[in-house]
Amino acid sequence: MKLLIANRGEVAVRIVRACRELGVRSVAVYSDADAGALHTRLADESHRLGPAPARESYLDIDKIVSVARECGADAVHPGYGLLSENAEFAQAVIEAGLIFVGPQPGTIAQMGDKVAARDAARRSGMPLLPGSSGTIKDASSAMEIAERIGYPLVVKACFGGGGRGMRIVRGPEELAAALQSAGREANAAFGRGEVYLERYIASARHVEVQVLADSHGNVVHLGDRDCSVQRRHQKLIEEAPAPALPASLRADVAMSAIRLAKDVGYRSAGTIEFLVDVANERFYFLEMNTRLQVEHGVTELVTGIDIVAEQIRVARGEPLRFSQSDVNIHGHAIQARIAAEDPWEGFQPRPGRIETMSLPQGPWLRLDFGVEAGDTVVGHYDSMFGKVQAWGPDRETARIRLSAALAALNVSGVMTTAPYLRQVLGQSEFIAVTHDTGSAERSWRPEEATRPEIPNSAAPVATSTERRVRLSTSQGAIEIAVFGPRREQRTVRAASGTARVTDQKKPETEPVAPIAGAVVAVCVKAGEAVAKGAVLVVLEAMKMELPVVAPRAGTVDAVLVAAGDVTARGSLLVRLSSGES
Structure with a gap:
């Protein structure tokens, strides 16, 4: 069997390693920005998709299917993110005569559409938060629906996941801007910008259940996970099993997940997510992710089940090799997501070249990374480039081991979330499991004392710039990233190819770009x-x-x-006249 991995980075590396254990030949794909990336080096073969922007490479269905057919692949694994919950992609793979490693396209369409998923959950008997009955058509109708739901509420992308396309709205004056921003972000991440509204609960925990199902009618759950440590609705730390969950509530959540999976005819690995009010022992359906999860590793550590391998076996038509009674939870596992972000500057992305990287060592650790020293964390894609996981016979042991591992992780060239996540592990609320989904942003501010030395972690970001250079090779043109001293601040107009260059240093009181990125909206005029x-x-x-x-x-x-x-970090965006500070 030959399997094409329609993804990149850490998850592509994870799937390559599963393929090796199964004796499956792996095929990597890459954009010009990822030429020579770790997943391409580890796979048995690799093929170019196109330019760096995801829409022209990793989100181009026709290109991926064409490469799969041309290289002789038998199956396609979508990983997570990108096209992993795109029913059109799954259908295109199947119509090309290939195996799609995931649910049926109809199931993806139903559960990937968060509004349709709410309807399915309601039919399955799950409690739901108040929300819109369909997608939001315009700001006027959104205002009417919001008044009925009540504030605070959350604008949520109808498609995709990972916290993209979500905005909390605390009053009607914030609604219009939130609709626009969430829609733009969802469209950039998933190619779909539709959104809906749902009531927001501030003090709740995020608990999810991992399910596995085959095409023979067998459905099992692999326990639950807690993903309540979040910023901007994106998970930072995940653990299995969910701690301090009453036994009756744990059983109800698990059985609800199994019932929903059976009701929708699910196949492959999937996750049903809930908001849980532990104090009142109530839970509410959030969504179902019809794909592998970033945090699947902690479940693998406590169950001993290789979820990726099971996905591949199920896709080949094999029945699950175990029943529910065979699934046992051993100990506790906690994961920290390592991203190229600066927690001390609002978790702003900090892409760049990893100069050195020393990984922690230990018998109870699992390290899933998509880069090595010398590789680049590319600014075109997600900022997460690795995960550190620790297992222990109990939660406290796992927590201590993960904290020690994060202390031993040494990355230079980019700022990372590791020091902040180690700080979180030591928070009294986290240790006592009295935290909720808002604790990180509300209470756990990054401590200045834990900020890494600038020369060790952030200097290349502050003093270098990334340039994209196209080179001609025997296999075609490729685009590479070049990092060097930043002698000037640049703003490059992507459409025309012209550049504006300003040499003077901008004072901190000016509106400058805090990150290198693309301008998606200008909100003022001269x-x-x-x-x-x-x-x-x-x-x-x-x-x-x-x-x-x-x-x-x-x-x-x-x-x-x-x-x-496309702006460089530090470039002047708007010139303001003098005014009151």
Whole structure:
């Protein structure tokens, strides 16, 4: 069997390793930005998809299916993110005569559409939070629906996952901007920008159940996980099993997940996610992810079951090799996601070249990384490049082991989330399991004392810039990243190919780009008076949006960028006249 991995980075590396154990030949694909990346080096063969932007490579269904057929692949594994929950992609793979390692296209379409998934959950008897009955058509109808649901509420992408395309709205004055921002981010990440509304519960835990199902009617769950440590609705730390969950509530959540999987005729690995009010022993359906999860490793550590291998076996038509009574939970496992972000600057993305990387060692650790020293964390894609997981006979032992592992992780060239996540592991609320999905953003601010030394972790980001250079090779043109001293700040207009260059250093009181990224929206125009804190420009990098606000009140003298521009970190975006600070 030959399997093409329609993904990149850490998850592609994970699937390659599963293929090796099964004796399956692996095929990697890559964009120009990922030429020579670790997943391409480990796979048995690799093939180019196209330019760096995901829409022209990893999200191009026709290109991926064409490569799969041309290389003689028998099956396609979508990984997670990108096209993993795209029913059109699954159907195209099947119509090409290939095996899709995942659910049937109809199931993906039903459960990947969060509105349709809510309807399925309701029919299955699950409790739901109040929400819109369909996708939001415009701001006017959204306002009417929001008044019925009540504030606070959350704008959520109808398709995709991973916290992309989600915005909390605490009052009607925030709704219109949230609709636009969530839709843009979802469209950039998943190619679909539809959104819906749902009531928001601030003090709840995020608990999910891992299920496995085959085409012979067998469905089992592999226990639950807690993913309550989040920022911007994206998970930072996950653990299995979910701690401090009453036994009756744990059983109810698991049985609800099994019932829903059976009701929708599920096949392959999937995850049903819930918001849980532990104090009142109540839970609410959130969504079903019809794919492998980033946090699947902690479940593998406590069950001994290789979820990726089981996905491949199920896709080949094999029945599950175990029943529910065979699934046993041993000990506790906790995972920390390692991303190229700066927690001390609002988790802003910090792509760049990894100069050195020393990984922790230990008998109870699992390390899943998509890069090695010398590789580049590319700014076009997700900022996560690795995961550190620790197992222990109990939660406290696993926590201590993971904390020690994060202390031993040494990465230079990019700023990472590791020091902050080690800080989180030591929070008294985390240790006592009294935290919720809002604790990280509400209470756990990064401590300045834990910030790495600038020369060791952040200097290349602050003093170098990434340039894209196209080279001609015997196998065609490729695009590579070149890092070097930043002698000037640049703003490059992608559409025209022209560049504006400004040499002077911009004071911190000016609206400059805090990250290197693409301009997705300009919110002001020349001559407009703005208040301090008003949003001037919205940037996007590594699939995340970041608003740039006015550092002081004043008048816009000039807007120096336009939608579609690509900015360097530190470049001036808007020129403001003097105003009150």
